[in-house]
Amino acid sequence: MVRLLASVNGVNEAETALLGNVDIIDLKNPADGALGALPPQAVREVVDFIAGQKPVSAVCGNLAMDPGQVLKAAETYAATGVDYLKIGLLREPEAAACIRALGELAKSVKIVAVLFADQEPDHELLPLLVENGFHGVMLDTAEKSTGGLLRKLSVDRVARFVAQAKALQLKVGLAGSLEAPDIPRLLPLEPDFLGFRSALCTSGRDSAIDEDAIRSIRLLIPEEVKANGAAPADFRLLARGYTPAEVDLGTDKIFVREFVLPMEIGAYSHERGRTQKVRFDVTAEVQRVTDNPQDMRHVVSYDIIMDGIRTIVASGHIDLAETLAEKVASHVLANPRVVRVFVRVEKLEVAPASVGVEIERVRQEGSTR
C-alpha cells in the first residue's frame, strides 16, 4: 500500500490534513526550505492534537553534517513524541558519521533519512542506514523552484533507488514538488509513501494547505478498501490503472510516436559496449472509464509508456529488437486498462534504412498480469 504523507506547519493545517484523510502528518516549516523544522513545542502541540489518530513525523531541521549536532537535534525531536524523525543527509563525506551517530537512538524511534534527488543521492548510504537501524529513506528535492522529482532524476533512476531500498527492507518514500500527473507514474514503483506540500497549497508552498487540493491528491492514491471483512484491494493492480469501469464504454487509443533513445542493442559483438539510436512507436488501446475524463484516474498516462521504455532501455544491453519490443508490450499491458498494444522498434543506425520489428499483443482473457 502506498501512503499519502502531507507536510503541515502546525495544528490548523494538521486538522485540515486530518479532514483530508491523509495517512501521515508530517511537520515542518515550509518557509525554511525542504527541511525547515518547527519549534519542538509546536511539534508537541500537534502530536497532542492528533492523539494517535494518524502517525506523525517531524523534520529535524537544516542540519550541518556534524554528528554531534545531528544527534542533539534528533534527540530533541524524538522527545516530542513523534512516530518518525526525518533527518536530511547532505551529499558530504560526514553524512556517514551522522548516520552512525544515530544508531543508538534508532532503537527507540523510527528514523527516516532524507536524500536529495538534486544532489546525486548516494546509494552506498543505504546499507549503512540498515546497519544503523534506520526505519526508512526518502528522496526529496532540496531546490523547490526548479521542477519536481522526475525532472531532477529520471524515472529509471528513481525506480532503481526504490528497488534497492526495498530490497534492504527499508521503507521508502518519494517527494519533491510532486504533482497529480506524477502519481500514476510513481505508484507502479510501489514506494511506501508519497510526500506532498506544494501540491496541497492554494498558491505556492508557503501558503496554507487546502482541503480541496488534498482531496484531489487523495483521490489519486488508492486507499486501503476493506468491505465486509473482504480482503484488501490489490494495490498493485489499482496503482497501475485505478479502477476499471463497471460498464463497457469501449476503448480509446493513446500513443507515443517517434520516441528516440540511445541504447545498447544488437547481437553482433561490434554492437556491444556502445549505444545506438532506437525509435519507438507505441499505441495502446485502453478501456474508457468515463464519458467525462477530469483527472488522472480517468486516463492512462502516455508518461507511463515512456517511463517503461526508459526503464527497459536503462536496464542494460538487449540483443534483439524482438526482445525489446516484447518487454515494452509487456510493460504496457501491465496496466489493467490496456487491452491491446502495438509496438514498433526501429534501430536507426544499422543500415542505410531503418530496421526493426512491429508486434501487436492482446490481453489474454482473465489475465491481470
Ligand SMILES: O=C[C@H](O)COP(=O)(O)O
Ligand atoms: O516531505 C515532503 C515534502 O514536504 C514535500 O514538499 P513539496 O511537495 O513542496 O516538495
